[in-house]
Amino acid sequence: xxxxxxxxxxxxxxxxxxxxxxxxxxxWCVDSIPPVRKWWxxxxxxxxxxxxxxxxxxxxxxxxLEPGIAKHLGRTLSPLRPDWDDIKRSxxxxxxxxxxxxxxxxxxxxxxxxxxxxxxxxNTADNFFGTGPDGEGLNVMGQELMSLREYFSIHPKxxxxxxxxxxxxxxxxxxxxxxDLTAACPxxxxxxxxxxxxxxxxxxxxxxxxxxxxFERAELAAFDCKGELQEFLARNAGxxxxxxxxxxxxxxxxxxxxxxxxxxxTEVLHLSRTAAMLQRRLESLxxxxxxxxxxxxxxxxxxxxxxxxxxxTAMEEICKAAVEEADVLICGQYVIPEHVLSHAPPIADxxxxxxxxxxxxxxxxxxxxxxxLIWGCALGDAVGLCTExxxxxxxxxxxxxxxxxxxxxxxxxxxxxxxxxGDWTDDTDQSVLEHPAFGVAPSVAADVVWRECGCTxxxxxxxxxxxxxxxxxxxxxxxxxxxxxxxxxxxxADPRCxxxxxxxxxVVSKLLSGHSTDSYSQRRELLLSVALQxxxxxxxxxxxELFQYVDVNSNGLGDLKLxxxxxxxxxxxxxxxxxxxxxxxxxxDAIQAITMEAGDADxxxxxxxxxxxxxxxxxxxxxxxxxxxxxxxxxxxxAKITCCLGMLGLG
Numbered sequence: 001x002x003x004x005x006x007x008x009x010x011x012x013x014x015x016x017x018x019x020x021x022x023x024x025x026x027x028w029c030v031d032s033i034p035p036v037r038k039w040w041x042x043x044x045x046x047x048x049x050x051x052x053x054x055x056x057x058x059x060x061x062x063x064x065l066e067p068g069i070a071k072h073l074g075r076t077l078s079p080l081r082p083d084w085d086d087i088k089r090s091x092x093x094x095x096x097x098x099x100x101x102x103x104x105x106x107x108x109x110x111x112x113x114x115x116x117x118x119x120x121x122x123n124t125a126d127n128f129f130g131t132g133p134d135g136e137g138l139n140v141m142g143q144e145l146m147s148l149r150e151y152f153s154i155h156p157k158x159x160x161x162x163x164x165x166x167x168x169x170x171x172x173x174x175x176x177x178x179x180d181l182t183a184a185c186p187x188x189x190x191x192x193x194x195x196x197x198x199x200x201x202x203x204x205x206x207x208x209x210x211x212x213x214x215f216e217r218a219e220l221a222a223f224d225c226k227g228e229l230q231e232f233l234a235r236n237a238g239x240x241x242x243x244x245x246x247x248x249x250x251x252x253x254x255x256x257x258x259x260x261x262x263x264x265x266t267e268v269l270h271l272s273r274t275a276a277m278l279q280r281r282l283e284s285l286x287x288x289x290x291x292x293x294x295x296x297x298x299x300x301x302x303x304x305x306x307x308x309x310x311x312x313t314a315m316e317e318i319c320k321a322a323v324e325e326a327d328v329l330i331c332g333q334y335v336i337p338e339h340v341l342s343h344a345p346p347i348a349d350x351x352x353x354x355x356x357x358x359x360x361x362x363x364x365x366x367x368x369x370x371x372x373l374i375w376g377c378a379l380g381d382a383v384g385l386c387t388e389x390x391x392x393x394x395x396x397x398x399x400x401x402x403x404x405x406x407x408x409x410x411x412x413x414x415x416x417x418x419x420x421x422g423d424w425t426d427d428t429d430q431s432v433l434e435h436p437a438f439g440v441a442p443s444v445a446a447d448v449v450w451r452e453c454g455c456t457x458x459x460x461x462x463x464x465x466x467x468x469x470x471x472x473x474x475x476x477x478x479x480x481x482x483x484x485x486x487x488x489x490x491x492x493a494d495p496r497c498x499x500x501x502x503x504x505x506x507v508v509s510k511l512l513s514g515h516s517t518d519s520y521s522q523r524r525e526l527l528l529s530v531a532l533q534x535x536x537x538x539x540x541x542x543x544x545e546l547f548q549y550v551d552v553n554s555n556g557l558g559d560l561k562l563x564x565x566x567x568x569x570x571x572x573x574x575x576x577x578x579x580x581x582x583x584x585x586x587x588x589d590a591i592q593a594i595t596m597e598a599g600d601a602d603x604x605x606x607x608x609x610x611x612x613x614x615x616x617x618x619x620x621x622x623x624x625x626x627x628x629x630x631x632x633x634x635x636x637x638x639a640k641i642t643c644c645l646g647m648l649g650l651g
Contacts, residue, residue: 006118009145010130017106018145019121020044020095021067023536027102029094030177030196031058042067043095048074050091053081055280065485068478092129093144100148101158110145111152119145158182159233161209162241163193167249168265179242181233186223193244203270205247211236217243246270250322254282257299257333269319275312282332301329353649358475360514367650368617369512373467374641376587376613377606379625381464382407383591384605387598392563395598405592408628462488463573464603466501467610470508471644477533480509485537498537499546500574504607506530507581511614523582527551549575554583557593567599573607580608587612588622 009015016022021044028039029046040046044067049058057077064070081087100107113119121141123130131137159181179196181189194201207220209232223229233240250269255262263285272278279298299307300314302321308314310330322328355363386405387395398411469484484505485498507530517523531550535543549571552560560575576597580590590612594605613621 005116006120007113008120008122008131009142010122015109017103018110018119020047020092020141021071022106023066025099025103025106027098029098038062040095040098041065042070043092043099045070046095046098047088047092050087051080051084052077054079065482066478068476069482072473072476072479089140089144092140093147096144096148097151100152101160107152110149113149115149115153118142119149121145155182157234157237159184159230159237161233163196164210164241164243165249165267165271166243166245168251168267181229181242183226184229185226186220186229189220189229189242193242197244197271199270203246205245207245208243209236209240210243211240213239214241248323250319252278252300252318252322252328252330254285255329255331256285257331263332268315268322273315275310275315278315278330279310279332282330285332297333299331299333301331303327307331353475359512361512363650365617366512366648367645368619369614370471370645370648370650371618371641372613372616372621373471373508373610374613374637374644375618375621375626376616377467377610378629378637379407379587379613379621380591380594380605380607380609381602382629383625384595384602386410387595387601389567389600390563390598392596392598395563395596395601399596402592402596405595406628407625462497463500463504463570464606466504467508467607467614469501470505470512471648474509474512477506477509480505481533494570495538496546497570499534500549500570502534502537503527503530503546503550503574504577504611506533507611508614517615520582524551527578527582545571550578552579552582554579557597560597562594562601562604563598568603572600573604576604577608577611581611581615584612585616587616587620588625 007015009018017025021042023042025043026039026041027043027046031038031040031046031049040049040062041064045062045064048070049061051074052058052061060077061070061073064073100110119142120139121130123137123141124133126132127137129138129141131139131142160178161181163177163179177196179189179193181192184192190201190204190207193207194204209218209220210216211218218232223232246267246269248269249267251265252268253262254264254266263282266272266278266281268278272281275298282298298310300310300318301307302317303326318328318330353359353366355366359366361369383405386399386409390398399405466484466487469487470480472483473479481502484501488498488501507526510526510530511517515522515526517526527550528547531547535546538546549560552575557576557579560572560579562572562576566572576594580594584590584593587609591605591609594608595601597604
């Protein structure tokens with residue numbers, strides 16, 4: 001018997017958008033009780049978040065920058081919901097359904113596959129979603145795609161209707177709740193509406209459709225059959241709302257106590273029926289802060305009375321007052337904890353390195369490269385301080401013999417005398433640190449400063465520290481990209497800052513994984529590949545400019561103009577580091593050449609020193625320069641490096 005033809009979406013790149021972890025295929029979907037419509041960056045985010053009942057864990061996954069991070073979190077966070085094995089297939093179905101309804105081109109591609117052609121997900125490591133190692137896996141991903149192909153051939157247009165509450169108005173704006181009535185019968189409407197609202201069917205007295213800009217109304221009871229309902233929905237697509245009326249309603253007002261401003265109204269007898277649900281609804285409308293330690297303090301008041309703590313014991317009083325149409329105010333006030341972000345407890349122990357799996361290098365080689373990375377950065381910083389903020393001609397006068405440059409051989413002037421000979425620097429960005437929001441939401445503060453400055457700031461304050469982002473979980477490039485981007489965004493919101501930081505961190509990641517850099521062509525290929533990944537953070541910006549600073553020719557150091565024209569531009573350290581990484585095998589020669597270009601030399605040399613250090617290893621760093629460093633600082637940094645190696649399992 002002839003075997004039916006099939007395509008493998010994992011092997012065929014032309015079908016990449018059909019995969020659950022395809023980027024750029026996000027969608028809006030309701031996924032919480034009480035209902036809040038949220039943006040999911042990919043179907044992988046939505047699927048992985050479904051493993052957990054805790055809203056904080058779901059949000060951590062939803063907010064991860066890319067599908068690879070979401071998958072990593074889904075596999076490492078705990079506890080899993082007890083019924084996950086029972087619901088994971090339906091969760092996948094919903095994720096794919098929402099993705100394909102949102103993205104017409106992906107839906108058309110799926111439907112273009114002939115019905116006679118099977119669809120497989122050739123993941124040999126997964127017996128459930130994929131085909132498994134022996135080809136006998138369940139292929140659930142492929143089965144779901146074939147099922148959706150059939151579904152879309154029957155229902156080419158979605159009949160999705162906005163849900164409102166008759167007694168409340170539109171409590172869900174701007175995160176509106178929709179009900180999917182595609183192919184629904186009139187008798188199914190109340191069940192579907194109650195499902196998205198998370199309420200019992202007996203809570204609903206009636207459902208009606210409001211259309212024609214709200215001037216017309218059609219009761220659900222007026223539709224006798226599926227055909228009538230579907231024809232009505234198609235005729236009024238985009239101008240129809242499902243209005244729900246409860247048997248009895250209890251409406252309260254949600255208030256932002258921090259800004260003293262109105263948020264919304266919600267119903268508490270059926271919709272936000274517990275204190276936890278009411279607080280979750282309140283949190284969804286309050287500004288999102290950056291750390292789980294910051295939890296809003298919720299209180300309630302009745303008819304202007306004093307505020308009282310919102311807890312489960314208060315719900316009966318709140319519901320009773322709201323039913324009696326009293327003025328009930330639910331107020332959310334953010335409270336900043338006593339400890340600062342840097343002292344917040346870690347969520348979990350970091351994953352440990354598995355030699356032979358995560359890296360082709362030995363433990364000794366890895367330790368040598370990691371020490372080389374950190375000490376290379378420190379040496380570059382210390383030597384670069386010799387000409388920091390000088391012009392190139394000024395640097396030439398101050399150091400007529402560049403080859404004598406060293407950490408302990410710098411001129412003493414008003415700027416440099418603040419450091420002892422041999423010390424390295426510590427750059428900061430005060431415009432962000434002084435912003436009032438920084439202590440609460442640092443990345444928000446960075447974004448505000450960036451926008452207030454006309455979206456033109458792309459300073460180098462983030463790239464000088466970003467090499468360390470390539471250490472944790474260096475074997476997982478998705479995690480590395482995430483760490484680098486988040487680290488940068490805390491102080492530097494410009495997309496170019498994120499892209500340059502991702503480039504440096506990915507180079508570190510690849511070298512620690514064992515990527516060969518013996519030849520120039522191998523090093524150039526590595527840099528171009530990381531730049532391609534990092535270009536995704538430019539948000540439509542100039543990709544060619546990024547590649548110009550990464551692909552620097554052997555005589556191109558002077559072309560970077562490190563000592564003039566915006567010396568603090570984030571791409572300048574990237575260009576200097578790329579030049580050194582590509583063309584030099586001598587750590588001293590590279591750092592001395594970059595230092596003599598002047599400008600923000602300590603930053604440029606620090607980044608270059610980090611990349612050369614991880615490429616060459618600590619054993620290849622100049623001993624005389626290492627001896628120049630102050631003993632106290634050396635002991636301090638050595639202790640930090642020992643801790644870092646221990647966290648990776650190399651201690």
